[in-house]
Amino acid sequence: MSELLRAEHLVKEFPVKGGVVHAVSDVSFAIQEGETLGLVGESGCGKSTLGKLVLDLIPLTSGKVFFDGRDLSALRGEELRALRRGMQMIFQDPYASLDPRMSVGRIIMEPLNAHHIGASRAERADMVRVLMEQVGLRPEFYSRYPHQFSGGQRQRIGIARALALNPRLIICDEPVSALDVSIQAQILNLLSDLQRQRGLTYLFISHDLNVVRYLSDRVMVMSLGQLCETAPTEALYAAPRHPYTRFLLDAVPQPDPSRRNEERALLTGEVSSPVNPPSGCRFHLRCPFADERCAAEKPELKDLGDGRFCACHHPLGV
Protein backbone atom coordinates (compact mmCIF):
# COMPACT_ATOMS: atom_id res chain seq x y z
CA MET A 1 0.00 0.00 0.00
CA SER A 2 1.25 3.43 -0.81
CA GLU A 3 0.59 6.65 0.98
CA LEU A 4 -2.15 8.70 -0.69
CA LEU A 5 -2.51 11.64 1.65
CA ARG A 6 -0.18 13.19 4.17
CA ALA A 7 -1.06 16.10 6.43
CA GLU A 8 1.77 17.81 8.25
CA HIS A 9 1.28 20.11 11.23
CA LEU A 10 -2.07 21.47 10.10
CA VAL A 11 -3.16 24.53 12.05
CA LYS A 12 -6.35 26.51 11.65
CA GLU A 13 -7.18 29.47 13.83
CA PHE A 14 -10.34 31.53 13.45
CA PRO A 15 -10.03 35.04 14.83
CA VAL A 16 -13.23 35.88 16.71
CA LYS A 17 -14.33 38.59 19.09
CA GLY A 18 -12.49 38.12 22.35
CA GLY A 19 -9.81 35.73 21.15
CA VAL A 20 -8.88 33.07 18.66
CA VAL A 21 -10.63 29.76 18.05
CA HIS A 22 -7.95 27.09 17.83
CA ALA A 23 -10.10 24.85 15.65
CA VAL A 24 -7.21 22.65 14.51
CA SER A 25 -3.87 22.74 16.33
CA ASP A 26 -0.90 20.96 14.87
CA VAL A 27 -2.50 17.84 13.44
CA SER A 28 -0.42 15.40 11.38
CA PHE A 29 -1.52 12.12 9.86
CA ALA A 30 -1.29 10.00 6.73
CA ILE A 31 -3.77 7.85 4.85
CA GLN A 32 -2.74 4.81 2.82
CA GLU A 33 -4.33 4.16 -0.55
CA GLY A 34 -7.43 2.00 -0.18
CA GLU A 35 -7.85 2.31 3.57
CA THR A 36 -10.54 3.98 5.62
CA LEU A 37 -9.27 6.27 8.30
CA GLY A 38 -11.92 7.13 10.87
CA LEU A 39 -11.94 10.48 12.65
CA VAL A 40 -14.00 10.73 15.83
CA GLY A 41 -14.52 13.46 18.35
CA GLU A 42 -17.25 15.42 20.03
CA SER A 43 -19.19 18.12 18.28
CA GLY A 44 -17.12 21.25 17.71
CA CYS A 45 -13.73 19.57 18.14
CA GLY A 46 -12.64 20.59 14.63
CA LYS A 47 -13.42 17.51 12.52
CA SER A 48 -15.12 19.36 9.68
CA THR A 49 -12.49 22.06 9.75
CA LEU A 50 -9.80 19.42 9.41
CA GLY A 51 -11.61 17.86 6.45
CA LYS A 52 -11.95 21.22 4.73
CA LEU A 53 -8.29 22.02 5.32
CA VAL A 54 -7.29 18.78 3.62
CA LEU A 55 -9.49 19.68 0.64
CA ASP A 56 -8.13 23.23 0.54
CA LEU A 57 -11.69 24.53 0.95
CA ILE A 58 -10.54 26.94 3.62
CA PRO A 59 -7.02 28.38 3.86
CA LEU A 60 -4.56 26.85 6.31
CA THR A 61 -3.11 29.03 9.04
CA SER A 62 -0.02 26.86 8.69
CA GLY A 63 0.94 23.33 7.72
CA LYS A 64 1.13 21.31 4.54
CA VAL A 65 -1.04 18.81 2.72
CA PHE A 66 0.49 16.31 0.31
CA PHE A 67 -1.80 14.43 -2.03
CA ASP A 68 -0.25 11.64 -4.03
CA GLY A 69 3.15 12.93 -2.96
CA ARG A 70 2.57 16.48 -4.19
CA ASP A 71 2.42 19.56 -2.00
CA LEU A 72 -0.94 21.29 -2.61
CA SER A 73 0.38 24.65 -1.43
CA ALA A 74 3.08 24.56 -4.11
CA LEU A 75 0.54 24.27 -6.93
CA ARG A 76 -1.49 26.96 -8.63
CA GLY A 77 -4.30 27.31 -11.11
CA GLU A 78 -5.09 24.46 -13.46
CA GLU A 79 -2.54 22.11 -11.91
CA LEU A 80 -4.09 22.51 -8.48
CA ARG A 81 -7.58 22.01 -9.88
CA ALA A 82 -6.48 18.85 -11.63
CA LEU A 83 -4.92 17.43 -8.48
CA ARG A 84 -7.87 18.40 -6.32
CA ARG A 85 -10.17 16.49 -8.66
CA GLY A 86 -8.80 13.39 -6.97
CA MET A 87 -10.29 14.45 -3.61
CA GLN A 88 -14.00 14.90 -3.10
CA MET A 89 -16.30 15.37 -0.15
CA ILE A 90 -19.62 13.99 1.03
CA PHE A 91 -21.37 16.45 3.29
CA GLN A 92 -23.12 16.03 6.60
CA ASP A 93 -26.43 17.67 5.80
CA PRO A 94 -28.21 16.03 2.85
CA TYR A 95 -30.62 18.97 2.76
CA ALA A 96 -28.26 21.93 2.87
CA SER A 97 -25.67 20.39 0.58
CA LEU A 98 -27.95 20.14 -2.47
CA ASP A 99 -29.11 23.27 -4.29
CA PRO A 100 -32.92 23.24 -3.99
CA ARG A 101 -33.27 24.87 -7.42
CA MET A 102 -31.31 22.26 -9.35
CA SER A 103 -32.61 18.97 -10.64
CA VAL A 104 -30.83 15.83 -9.53
CA GLY A 105 -29.35 15.37 -12.98
CA ARG A 106 -27.88 18.86 -12.99
CA ILE A 107 -26.54 18.45 -9.45
CA ILE A 108 -24.63 15.31 -10.37
CA MET A 109 -23.56 16.79 -13.71
CA GLU A 110 -22.11 19.91 -12.13
CA PRO A 111 -18.62 18.50 -11.43
CA LEU A 112 -18.52 17.03 -14.96
CA ASN A 113 -19.31 20.45 -16.40
CA ALA A 114 -16.76 22.16 -14.20
CA HIS A 115 -13.99 19.92 -15.47
CA HIS A 116 -15.23 19.67 -19.07
CA ILE A 117 -15.61 15.92 -18.93
CA GLY A 118 -17.48 14.22 -21.76
CA ALA A 119 -17.79 15.43 -25.33
CA SER A 120 -21.39 16.60 -25.17
CA ARG A 121 -24.18 17.28 -22.79
CA ALA A 122 -25.85 14.05 -23.87
CA GLU A 123 -22.74 12.10 -23.03
CA ARG A 124 -22.55 13.72 -19.62
CA ALA A 125 -26.22 12.94 -19.03
CA ASP A 126 -25.50 9.29 -19.77
CA MET A 127 -22.63 9.36 -17.30
CA VAL A 128 -24.97 10.85 -14.70
CA ARG A 129 -27.50 8.07 -15.24
CA VAL A 130 -24.81 5.44 -14.78
CA LEU A 131 -23.73 7.13 -11.55
CA MET A 132 -27.31 7.26 -10.32
CA GLU A 133 -27.65 3.55 -10.89
CA GLN A 134 -24.39 2.87 -9.07
CA VAL A 135 -25.60 4.60 -5.91
CA GLY A 136 -29.03 2.98 -6.05
CA LEU A 137 -31.08 5.83 -7.50
CA ARG A 138 -33.46 5.17 -10.37
CA PRO A 139 -32.21 7.02 -13.48
CA GLU A 140 -35.84 7.99 -14.22
CA PHE A 141 -35.52 10.44 -11.33
CA TYR A 142 -33.02 12.48 -13.37
CA SER A 143 -35.29 15.53 -13.65
CA ARG A 144 -36.66 15.52 -10.13
CA TYR A 145 -35.73 18.09 -7.54
CA PRO A 146 -34.07 17.38 -4.17
CA HIS A 147 -37.18 18.12 -2.13
CA GLN A 148 -38.89 15.16 -3.78
CA PHE A 149 -36.44 12.76 -2.13
CA SER A 150 -35.99 11.37 1.37
CA GLY A 151 -32.88 12.08 3.44
CA GLY A 152 -31.27 8.77 2.54
CA GLN A 153 -31.92 9.25 -1.17
CA ARG A 154 -30.54 12.76 -0.99
CA GLN A 155 -27.38 11.44 0.57
CA ARG A 156 -27.14 9.03 -2.37
CA ILE A 157 -27.33 12.03 -4.68
CA GLY A 158 -24.45 13.60 -2.75
CA ILE A 159 -22.47 10.38 -3.07
CA ALA A 160 -23.09 10.17 -6.82
CA ARG A 161 -21.91 13.76 -7.17
CA ALA A 162 -18.74 13.00 -5.19
CA LEU A 163 -18.06 9.98 -7.42
CA ALA A 164 -18.58 11.83 -10.69
CA LEU A 165 -14.96 12.94 -11.03
CA ASN A 166 -13.69 9.48 -10.22
CA PRO A 167 -11.76 10.60 -7.14
CA ARG A 168 -9.25 8.49 -5.24
CA LEU A 169 -9.95 10.02 -1.84
CA ILE A 170 -13.37 10.87 -0.46
CA ILE A 171 -13.79 12.80 2.74
CA CYS A 172 -17.05 11.67 4.30
CA ASP A 173 -18.07 14.36 6.80
CA GLU A 174 -20.65 12.69 9.02
CA PRO A 175 -22.49 11.29 6.00
CA VAL A 176 -25.08 9.44 8.06
CA SER A 177 -25.51 11.47 11.23
CA ALA A 178 -28.52 13.33 9.82
CA LEU A 179 -30.26 10.09 8.82
CA ASP A 180 -32.60 7.68 10.61
CA VAL A 181 -30.77 4.73 12.14
CA SER A 182 -32.51 2.32 9.77
CA ILE A 183 -31.26 4.28 6.77
CA GLN A 184 -27.74 4.73 8.17
CA ALA A 185 -26.83 1.08 7.59
CA GLN A 186 -27.91 1.26 3.93
CA ILE A 187 -25.71 4.26 3.26
CA LEU A 188 -22.76 2.76 5.15
CA ASN A 189 -23.11 -0.44 3.12
CA LEU A 190 -23.22 1.57 -0.09
CA LEU A 191 -20.04 3.41 0.89
CA SER A 192 -18.37 0.13 1.72
CA ASP A 193 -19.45 -1.48 -1.59
CA LEU A 194 -18.25 1.51 -3.58
CA GLN A 195 -14.92 1.37 -1.81
CA ARG A 196 -14.47 -2.25 -2.81
CA GLN A 197 -15.56 -1.71 -6.43
CA ARG A 198 -13.52 1.42 -7.01
CA GLY A 199 -10.60 1.02 -4.63
CA LEU A 200 -11.54 4.25 -2.87
CA THR A 201 -9.76 5.75 0.11
CA TYR A 202 -11.92 7.32 2.81
CA LEU A 203 -11.37 9.82 5.54
CA PHE A 204 -14.49 9.01 7.50
CA ILE A 205 -15.59 11.66 9.99
CA SER A 206 -18.19 11.01 12.67
CA HIS A 207 -19.01 11.67 16.30
CA ASP A 208 -20.61 8.22 16.50
CA LEU A 209 -18.08 5.60 17.57
CA ASN A 210 -20.22 2.72 16.37
CA VAL A 211 -20.46 4.14 12.87
CA VAL A 212 -16.73 4.76 12.71
CA ARG A 213 -15.98 1.27 13.92
CA TYR A 214 -18.12 -0.28 11.20
CA LEU A 215 -16.11 1.17 8.31
CA SER A 216 -12.66 2.13 9.52
CA ASP A 217 -9.35 0.31 9.34
CA ARG A 218 -7.76 2.82 11.65
CA VAL A 219 -9.27 5.46 13.89
CA MET A 220 -8.05 8.87 15.00
CA VAL A 221 -9.57 10.41 18.12
CA MET A 222 -9.68 14.17 18.19
CA SER A 223 -10.49 16.65 20.91
CA LEU A 224 -10.30 20.43 20.99
CA GLY A 225 -8.42 20.56 17.71
CA GLN A 226 -5.76 18.01 18.61
CA LEU A 227 -5.28 14.31 18.01
CA CYS A 228 -5.39 12.26 21.20
CA GLU A 229 -4.91 8.80 19.88
CA THR A 230 -4.54 6.88 16.64
CA ALA A 231 -4.81 3.12 16.45
CA PRO A 232 -6.03 0.17 14.40
CA THR A 233 -9.80 0.03 14.92
CA GLU A 234 -10.19 -3.16 16.94
CA ALA A 235 -7.19 -2.43 19.15
CA LEU A 236 -8.57 1.02 19.93
CA TYR A 237 -12.01 -0.24 20.88
CA ALA A 238 -10.61 -3.18 22.88
CA ALA A 239 -8.08 -1.20 24.91
CA PRO A 240 -8.03 2.58 24.60
CA ARG A 241 -4.76 4.15 25.64
CA HIS A 242 -5.84 7.77 26.03
CA PRO A 243 -8.10 8.74 28.94
CA TYR A 244 -10.23 10.77 26.53
CA THR A 245 -10.81 7.79 24.23
CA ARG A 246 -11.81 5.79 27.26
CA PHE A 247 -14.24 8.53 28.21
CA LEU A 248 -15.78 8.54 24.75
CA LEU A 249 -16.15 4.77 24.69
CA ASP A 250 -17.74 4.78 28.13
CA ALA A 251 -20.23 7.38 26.98
CA VAL A 252 -21.49 5.06 24.23
CA PRO A 253 -24.59 3.15 25.32
CA GLN A 254 -23.28 -0.21 26.50
CA PRO A 255 -25.20 -3.15 25.03
CA ASP A 256 -23.70 -5.66 27.49
CA PRO A 257 -25.62 -5.32 30.80
CA SER A 258 -22.92 -7.03 32.85
CA ARG A 259 -20.54 -4.15 32.11
CA ARG A 260 -22.98 -1.33 32.85
CA ASN A 261 -21.96 -0.86 36.44
CA GLU A 262 -18.30 -0.36 35.71
CA GLU A 263 -16.82 2.88 36.81
CA ARG A 264 -17.47 5.61 34.22
CA ALA A 265 -16.41 8.68 36.07
CA LEU A 266 -13.56 9.59 33.73
CA LEU A 267 -13.29 13.22 32.63
CA THR A 268 -15.92 15.08 34.59
CA GLY A 269 -16.51 18.79 34.68
CA GLU A 270 -16.57 21.49 32.07
CA VAL A 271 -15.34 20.83 28.57
CA SER A 272 -12.56 23.32 27.90
CA SER A 273 -13.18 25.80 25.16
CA PRO A 274 -11.26 25.99 21.88
CA VAL A 275 -10.99 29.72 22.50
CA ASN A 276 -7.90 30.22 24.67
CA PRO A 277 -7.50 26.55 25.67
CA PRO A 278 -5.63 25.64 28.90
CA SER A 279 -1.87 25.21 28.90
CA GLY A 280 -0.11 21.84 29.02
CA CYS A 281 -2.44 18.94 28.30
CA ARG A 282 -5.84 20.28 27.39
CA PHE A 283 -7.47 17.70 29.68
CA HIS A 284 -5.50 18.33 32.81
CA LEU A 285 -8.29 20.25 34.51
CA ARG A 286 -10.66 17.30 34.33
CA CYS A 287 -8.48 14.21 33.92
CA PRO A 288 -8.23 11.93 37.00
CA PHE A 289 -4.65 10.95 36.06
CA ALA A 290 -3.36 14.48 35.75
CA ASP A 291 -0.22 15.55 37.61
CA GLU A 292 2.07 18.60 37.52
CA ARG A 293 3.70 17.43 34.33
CA CYS A 294 0.31 17.39 32.59
CA ALA A 295 -0.34 20.96 33.65
CA ALA A 296 3.03 22.18 32.43
CA GLU A 297 3.95 20.17 29.39
CA LYS A 298 1.90 19.50 26.29
CA PRO A 299 1.95 15.77 25.50
CA GLU A 300 3.14 14.93 21.98
CA LEU A 301 1.75 12.08 19.89
CA LYS A 302 4.07 9.18 20.82
CA ASP A 303 4.53 5.86 19.06
CA LEU A 304 3.43 3.04 21.36
CA GLY A 305 4.15 0.30 18.81
CA ASP A 306 1.67 -1.90 16.91
CA GLY A 307 0.58 1.11 14.89
CA ARG A 308 -0.67 2.92 17.99
CA PHE A 309 0.01 6.55 18.79
CA CYS A 310 -1.12 8.39 21.88
CA ALA A 311 -0.75 11.96 23.13
CA CYS A 312 -0.73 11.42 26.87
CA HIS A 313 1.97 11.43 29.55
CA HIS A 314 0.33 8.50 31.32
CA PRO A 315 -1.26 6.23 28.71
CA LEU A 316 -3.68 3.66 30.08
CA GLY A 317 -2.66 0.01 30.32
CA VAL A 318 1.01 0.62 29.63
Added chain:
Amino acid sequence: MKFLSKDKYTRTLSDQIIAAEIQPDEGVWMSIRHMFRVNRAALLGLILIALIVLMAVFAPLITRYDPNEMDLMSMNEPPSAEHWFGTDDLGQDVFTRVVFGGRISLMIGFVPSLISLVLGTALGLMAGYMGRHVDNVIMRLADVVLAFPSLLLAMVVMYTLGSNILNMFIALSIINWAGTARVVRAQTLSLKEKEFVEAARSMGVSRWTIAFRHILPNCLPNLIVLFTLDIPAAIMWESSMSFLGVGDPNAASWGLMVSQGKDYAYMCPWLILAPGLAILFTVMAFNFLGDGLRDAIDPYMKT
Protein backbone atom coordinates in the same frame (compact mmCIF):
# COMPACT_ATOMS: atom_id res chain seq x y z
CA MET B 1 -54.72 49.63 0.36
CA LYS B 2 -51.22 49.98 1.72
CA PHE B 3 -48.51 51.71 -0.21
CA LEU B 4 -45.30 49.97 0.65
CA SER B 5 -42.25 51.91 1.53
CA LYS B 6 -39.55 50.13 -0.42
CA ASP B 7 -36.89 51.35 1.97
CA LYS B 8 -38.67 49.80 4.93
CA TYR B 9 -39.63 46.62 3.12
CA THR B 10 -36.19 45.93 1.69
CA ARG B 11 -34.54 46.70 5.00
CA THR B 12 -36.75 44.25 6.89
CA LEU B 13 -36.35 41.62 4.21
CA SER B 14 -32.56 42.00 4.16
CA ASP B 15 -32.39 41.77 7.94
CA GLN B 16 -34.47 38.61 7.94
CA ILE B 17 -32.33 37.03 5.24
CA ILE B 18 -29.13 37.87 7.07
CA ALA B 19 -30.55 36.53 10.32
CA ALA B 20 -31.16 33.33 8.31
CA GLU B 21 -34.86 33.44 9.04
CA ILE B 22 -35.63 32.97 5.38
CA GLN B 23 -34.10 29.88 3.89
CA PRO B 24 -34.08 29.03 0.22
CA ASP B 25 -37.38 27.24 0.06
CA GLU B 26 -37.69 24.57 -2.56
CA GLY B 27 -41.45 24.65 -2.41
CA VAL B 28 -41.74 28.27 -3.56
CA TRP B 29 -43.42 27.61 -6.88
CA MET B 30 -45.85 25.22 -5.28
CA SER B 31 -46.75 27.69 -2.58
CA ILE B 32 -47.24 30.42 -5.19
CA ARG B 33 -49.68 28.19 -7.05
CA HIS B 34 -51.40 27.41 -3.78
CA MET B 35 -51.50 31.11 -2.91
CA PHE B 36 -53.47 31.92 -6.06
CA ARG B 37 -56.06 29.35 -5.07
CA VAL B 38 -56.48 30.77 -1.59
CA ASN B 39 -55.74 34.45 -2.06
CA ARG B 40 -58.58 35.78 -4.22
CA ALA B 41 -57.23 39.34 -4.18
CA ALA B 42 -53.93 38.22 -5.72
CA LEU B 43 -55.78 36.23 -8.37
CA LEU B 44 -58.00 39.24 -9.09
CA GLY B 45 -54.85 41.35 -9.35
CA LEU B 46 -53.33 38.94 -11.83
CA ILE B 47 -56.48 38.89 -13.99
CA LEU B 48 -56.81 42.68 -13.87
CA ILE B 49 -53.18 43.09 -14.90
CA ALA B 50 -53.70 40.72 -17.80
CA LEU B 51 -56.76 42.70 -18.92
CA ILE B 52 -55.01 46.05 -18.61
CA VAL B 53 -51.99 44.81 -20.55
CA LEU B 54 -54.22 43.36 -23.29
CA MET B 55 -56.14 46.62 -23.45
CA ALA B 56 -52.95 48.61 -23.91
CA VAL B 57 -51.50 46.24 -26.49
CA PHE B 58 -54.66 46.08 -28.60
CA ALA B 59 -55.66 49.70 -28.05
CA PRO B 60 -56.42 50.53 -31.72
CA LEU B 61 -58.82 47.57 -31.93
CA ILE B 62 -60.73 48.61 -28.84
CA THR B 63 -61.75 52.11 -29.86
CA ARG B 64 -62.75 53.69 -33.14
CA TYR B 65 -61.30 57.11 -32.30
CA ASP B 66 -57.75 58.34 -32.61
CA PRO B 67 -56.40 59.58 -29.25
CA ASN B 68 -55.22 62.85 -30.79
CA GLU B 69 -58.20 63.42 -33.06
CA MET B 70 -59.84 66.70 -32.08
CA ASP B 71 -63.53 67.34 -32.59
CA LEU B 72 -64.26 70.99 -31.95
CA MET B 73 -67.97 70.32 -32.33
CA SER B 74 -68.03 68.21 -29.17
CA MET B 75 -65.84 69.68 -26.47
CA ASN B 76 -66.15 68.85 -22.75
CA GLU B 77 -69.09 66.54 -23.34
CA PRO B 78 -70.17 64.33 -20.45
CA PRO B 79 -70.08 60.52 -20.86
CA SER B 80 -72.53 59.20 -23.44
CA ALA B 81 -73.02 56.22 -25.73
CA GLU B 82 -70.92 58.02 -28.30
CA HIS B 83 -68.10 58.99 -25.90
CA TRP B 84 -68.09 56.51 -23.00
CA PHE B 85 -65.94 58.66 -20.72
CA GLY B 86 -66.92 61.96 -22.33
CA THR B 87 -64.62 64.33 -24.17
CA ASP B 88 -62.01 66.88 -23.10
CA ASP B 89 -61.52 70.56 -23.86
CA LEU B 90 -60.15 69.74 -27.31
CA GLY B 91 -63.00 67.37 -28.12
CA GLN B 92 -60.78 64.31 -27.81
CA ASP B 93 -62.42 61.05 -26.71
CA VAL B 94 -61.41 60.46 -23.09
CA PHE B 95 -61.97 56.68 -23.21
CA THR B 96 -59.60 56.42 -26.18
CA ARG B 97 -57.04 58.56 -24.42
CA VAL B 98 -57.24 56.38 -21.29
CA VAL B 99 -56.78 53.24 -23.38
CA PHE B 100 -53.79 54.69 -25.22
CA GLY B 101 -52.48 56.36 -22.05
CA GLY B 102 -52.29 52.85 -20.59
CA ARG B 103 -49.51 52.09 -23.06
CA ILE B 104 -47.45 54.93 -21.69
CA SER B 105 -48.25 54.37 -18.03
CA LEU B 106 -47.53 50.64 -18.27
CA MET B 107 -44.29 51.34 -20.07
CA ILE B 108 -43.39 53.75 -17.28
CA GLY B 109 -44.20 50.97 -14.82
CA PHE B 110 -42.28 48.23 -16.59
CA VAL B 111 -39.20 49.82 -18.14
CA PRO B 112 -37.62 51.48 -15.09
CA SER B 113 -38.58 48.51 -12.91
CA LEU B 114 -36.81 46.21 -15.33
CA ILE B 115 -33.77 48.47 -15.46
CA SER B 116 -33.58 48.69 -11.68
CA LEU B 117 -34.14 44.94 -11.42
CA VAL B 118 -31.15 44.22 -13.65
CA LEU B 119 -29.00 46.99 -12.19
CA GLY B 120 -29.94 46.27 -8.57
CA THR B 121 -29.38 42.55 -9.02
CA ALA B 122 -26.00 42.99 -10.67
CA LEU B 123 -24.79 45.50 -8.07
CA GLY B 124 -26.23 43.58 -5.11
CA LEU B 125 -24.64 40.37 -6.34
CA MET B 126 -21.28 42.08 -6.81
CA ALA B 127 -21.46 43.71 -3.38
CA GLY B 128 -22.37 40.51 -1.59
CA TYR B 129 -20.08 38.28 -3.56
CA MET B 130 -16.94 40.37 -3.89
CA GLY B 131 -17.22 42.06 -0.49
CA ARG B 132 -14.68 44.56 0.82
CA HIS B 133 -14.32 47.78 -1.17
CA VAL B 134 -16.80 46.83 -3.85
CA ASP B 135 -19.38 46.11 -1.16
CA ASN B 136 -18.61 49.33 0.71
CA VAL B 137 -18.85 51.58 -2.34
CA ILE B 138 -22.04 50.01 -3.70
CA MET B 139 -23.89 49.84 -0.43
CA ARG B 140 -22.96 53.37 0.71
CA LEU B 141 -24.32 54.58 -2.61
CA ALA B 142 -27.49 52.58 -2.06
CA ASP B 143 -27.86 54.00 1.46
CA VAL B 144 -27.60 57.52 0.10
CA VAL B 145 -30.28 56.85 -2.51
CA LEU B 146 -32.57 55.22 0.02
CA ALA B 147 -32.07 58.00 2.56
CA PHE B 148 -33.39 60.62 0.12
CA PRO B 149 -37.14 61.11 -0.22
CA SER B 150 -37.70 59.25 -3.50
CA LEU B 151 -40.04 61.76 -5.10
CA LEU B 152 -37.70 64.64 -4.39
CA LEU B 153 -34.73 62.76 -5.79
CA ALA B 154 -36.62 61.81 -8.96
CA MET B 155 -37.77 65.41 -9.43
CA VAL B 156 -34.23 66.72 -9.03
CA VAL B 157 -33.09 64.27 -11.71
CA MET B 158 -35.92 65.36 -14.04
CA TYR B 159 -35.13 69.04 -13.50
CA THR B 160 -31.47 68.42 -14.20
CA LEU B 161 -31.84 66.17 -17.24
CA GLY B 162 -34.99 67.67 -18.74
CA SER B 163 -38.61 66.59 -18.91
CA ASN B 164 -38.87 63.77 -21.37
CA ILE B 165 -39.88 60.15 -21.06
CA LEU B 166 -36.35 58.78 -21.37
CA ASN B 167 -35.23 60.88 -18.43
CA MET B 168 -38.32 59.70 -16.57
CA PHE B 169 -37.06 56.13 -17.02
CA ILE B 170 -33.65 57.18 -15.73
CA ALA B 171 -35.06 59.05 -12.74
CA LEU B 172 -37.28 56.16 -11.70
CA SER B 173 -34.46 53.64 -12.16
CA ILE B 174 -32.20 55.72 -9.96
CA ILE B 175 -34.65 55.73 -7.07
CA ASN B 176 -35.49 52.03 -7.41
CA TRP B 177 -32.27 50.05 -7.90
CA ALA B 178 -30.99 50.53 -4.37
CA GLY B 179 -33.69 48.54 -2.58
CA THR B 180 -33.24 45.63 -4.98
CA ALA B 181 -29.47 45.75 -4.53
CA ARG B 182 -29.88 45.67 -0.77
CA VAL B 183 -32.05 42.55 -0.85
CA VAL B 184 -29.88 40.74 -3.39
CA ARG B 185 -26.76 41.53 -1.37
CA ALA B 186 -28.29 40.17 1.82
CA GLN B 187 -29.41 37.04 0.04
CA THR B 188 -26.00 36.59 -1.59
CA LEU B 189 -24.25 36.90 1.77
CA SER B 190 -26.50 34.25 3.23
CA LEU B 191 -26.36 31.93 0.22
CA LYS B 192 -22.61 31.94 -0.17
CA GLU B 193 -22.26 30.37 3.29
CA LYS B 194 -24.61 27.54 2.35
CA GLU B 195 -23.28 24.01 2.19
CA PHE B 196 -24.30 23.54 -1.45
CA VAL B 197 -22.08 26.44 -2.41
CA GLU B 198 -19.25 24.90 -0.42
CA ALA B 199 -19.92 21.63 -2.20
CA ALA B 200 -19.69 23.35 -5.58
CA ARG B 201 -16.39 24.90 -4.56
CA SER B 202 -15.06 21.54 -3.41
CA MET B 203 -15.77 20.14 -6.88
CA GLY B 204 -13.83 22.93 -8.57
CA VAL B 205 -16.81 24.93 -9.88
CA SER B 206 -15.66 28.45 -10.69
CA ARG B 207 -16.65 31.52 -8.70
CA TRP B 208 -18.83 33.05 -11.37
CA THR B 209 -20.50 29.80 -12.26
CA ILE B 210 -21.48 29.56 -8.61
CA ALA B 211 -22.84 33.11 -8.70
CA PHE B 212 -24.96 32.51 -11.79
CA ARG B 213 -26.00 28.90 -11.29
CA HIS B 214 -26.53 28.78 -7.53
CA ILE B 215 -26.89 32.23 -6.04
CA LEU B 216 -28.93 34.03 -8.67
CA PRO B 217 -31.58 31.31 -9.11
CA ASN B 218 -32.08 31.24 -5.36
CA CYS B 219 -32.67 35.01 -5.34
CA LEU B 220 -35.31 34.75 -8.04
CA PRO B 221 -38.47 34.50 -5.90
CA ASN B 222 -37.60 37.65 -3.98
CA LEU B 223 -36.74 39.43 -7.20
CA ILE B 224 -40.12 38.62 -8.70
CA VAL B 225 -41.84 40.13 -5.67
CA LEU B 226 -39.71 43.25 -5.78
CA PHE B 227 -40.32 43.66 -9.50
CA THR B 228 -44.08 43.28 -9.03
CA LEU B 229 -44.08 45.92 -6.31
CA ASP B 230 -41.77 48.29 -8.21
CA ILE B 231 -44.19 48.58 -11.13
CA PRO B 232 -47.09 50.23 -9.28
CA ALA B 233 -44.63 52.40 -7.36
CA ALA B 234 -43.15 53.67 -10.62
CA ILE B 235 -46.61 54.39 -12.03
CA MET B 236 -47.44 56.36 -8.89
CA TRP B 237 -44.18 58.33 -8.94
CA GLU B 238 -44.69 59.24 -12.57
CA SER B 239 -48.28 60.31 -11.95
CA SER B 240 -47.20 62.47 -9.04
CA MET B 241 -44.45 64.07 -11.10
CA SER B 242 -46.72 64.68 -14.07
CA PHE B 243 -49.27 66.19 -11.73
CA LEU B 244 -46.58 68.46 -10.31
CA GLY B 245 -45.53 69.38 -13.81
CA VAL B 246 -42.14 67.72 -14.15
CA GLY B 247 -43.31 64.85 -16.34
CA ASP B 248 -42.90 64.58 -20.09
CA PRO B 249 -45.56 67.03 -21.42
CA ASN B 250 -45.82 65.05 -24.67
CA ALA B 251 -46.25 61.59 -23.21
CA ALA B 252 -50.00 61.37 -22.56
CA SER B 253 -49.80 59.13 -19.51
CA TRP B 254 -52.68 58.79 -17.06
CA GLY B 255 -50.86 61.07 -14.68
CA LEU B 256 -50.61 63.81 -17.30
CA MET B 257 -54.31 63.43 -18.11
CA VAL B 258 -55.23 63.97 -14.47
CA SER B 259 -52.94 66.96 -14.37
CA GLN B 260 -54.44 68.49 -17.52
CA GLY B 261 -57.98 67.75 -16.38
CA LYS B 262 -57.60 69.29 -12.94
CA ASP B 263 -58.48 72.82 -14.18
CA TYR B 264 -61.85 71.53 -15.36
CA ALA B 265 -62.36 69.16 -12.44
CA TYR B 266 -65.43 70.95 -11.16
CA MET B 267 -67.24 71.27 -14.50
CA CYS B 268 -66.04 68.03 -16.10
CA PRO B 269 -65.12 65.54 -13.35
CA TRP B 270 -64.81 62.71 -15.90
CA LEU B 271 -61.58 64.27 -17.12
CA ILE B 272 -59.82 63.31 -13.92
CA LEU B 273 -62.05 60.44 -12.79
CA ALA B 274 -61.34 58.25 -15.84
CA PRO B 275 -57.50 58.35 -15.77
CA GLY B 276 -57.52 58.53 -11.95
CA LEU B 277 -59.50 55.31 -11.69
CA ALA B 278 -57.24 53.69 -14.28
CA ILE B 279 -54.23 54.50 -12.08
CA LEU B 280 -56.03 53.30 -8.97
CA PHE B 281 -57.06 49.96 -10.48
CA THR B 282 -53.67 49.27 -12.02
CA VAL B 283 -51.71 50.12 -8.89
CA MET B 284 -54.12 48.12 -6.77
CA ALA B 285 -53.88 45.11 -9.07
CA PHE B 286 -50.07 45.06 -8.92
CA ASN B 287 -50.07 45.56 -5.17
CA PHE B 288 -52.54 42.72 -4.63
CA LEU B 289 -50.38 40.45 -6.77
CA GLY B 290 -47.13 41.58 -5.14
CA ASP B 291 -48.52 41.17 -1.61
CA GLY B 292 -49.76 37.69 -2.47
CA LEU B 293 -46.42 36.66 -3.94
CA ARG B 294 -44.60 38.05 -0.96
CA ASP B 295 -46.79 36.14 1.48
CA ALA B 296 -46.27 32.99 -0.55
CA ILE B 297 -42.50 33.16 -0.39
CA ASP B 298 -42.20 34.56 3.13
CA PRO B 299 -42.60 31.68 5.56
CA TYR B 300 -43.32 34.06 8.42
CA MET B 301 -46.44 35.54 6.90
CA LYS B 302 -47.92 32.19 5.91
CA THR B 303 -50.86 31.01 7.93
